[in-house]
Amino acid sequence: MIRKLSIDELEPGMEVVRLSSEIWEHLPFLYTRPGVLQTEEQIESIRKGGYMHAFIHVRDPGESMDRKLDRLVSERGQSAPAKERVPFEREMAAAQVTYDNAMHHARRIIHDVKLGRKVDYEASVQTVDAIVDSAIRNPDTLLCLSKLSNYDEYTYAHCINVAAISVVFGEYLGLSREELVRLGLAGMMHDLGKTAVPSRIINKRARLTDSEFAEIKRHPEYGCDIITRQNTFEEDILEAVRDHHEKCNGSGYPDRRTRKDISPFARIISLADVYDALTSDRSYKDAILPNKALAIMYGMREQDFDPNEVQMFIKCLGIFPSGSLVKLNTGFYGVVYESNPALPLMPKIKIILDEDLHPIPAEMVDLAAAQAMGNRDLEILECADPAAYRLSLKPYLTRKG
Ligand SMILES: [Fe+2]
Incomplete structure (x- = not known):
């Protein structure tokens, strides 16, 4: 962007533009020699030369991420563009490889940081690149995989799930x-600071003392320090790690920032972090069903989350998020393998169990397409808890048929 500035506005580092037309050369008060202004003295000599203006290249600051996020959330509130996706079944095998590689990488970086080694930045970018590719091809596969992880590996799976979500x-x-x-890098690194908190506190099953809780609450700062020391991660990644436990009403930590001062990436990561934590099995708590977790999160709008952002998050994941077990009005059970943001009550499901929970040959049903064809006999009654039936959904989602 080119702007005409008065000589009083010039600063060292600014670049005087090369003007293509000679007519400018004849304006007596316009300074036209192209190049970067080096010193205050140079500017002073230009002023003493009687010049009053100069055309300067002003770097276009572009749209800040804060504004962009506001704009995108508002636009998605109006409509979400339909995107071409690779079919779920075709993407699932590739997504599984991506997820497994990412888990391997998460173990590695946490191990490295605990030993005081540097995080392998290149490998981290490659890992997140693969996650981004998979999310673009078919976002539901990663969401499903994030719901199928084993709680024994929660520490690692949580890094990957937050990055993926x-x-x-x-x-x-x-x-x-x-x-x-x-954003994915920030998600993957968000809890790295927990490696600096003593493991006796991290792994403590009993209620934490006030001082232990205070120590846990320092992990965003520790994480930001660790990432800063790498000298490779960009500023918005550092900010996201630092702010991921801040809440919109200022009741978060470490700095009690309010909505306007919380980094935009951190606001996204905070949604993914809470969703994954609520829907994950831990040694001390059972997972909450995905639809209930989203209802809880909706109740946290204004306090924890920006209300528009949490609404869009729910819209993105759907009322029955991918990976949910659902009970149908026929008594049969299915797994949601593709949400439908436009018609959230009508995702694509894979019917896998009869009313007695006996496996049946899988049948893929697109509820929206079935309804469009006039078949209104099939509908979802409710979400069901696979743990209550001692069911592992992974084999149903990762095998064909
Ligand atoms: Fe955290």
């Missing part, structure tokens, strides 16, 4: 590919 949400909103990679 953040990227899926960012992709839904319309962030650029580069932004998705930075």
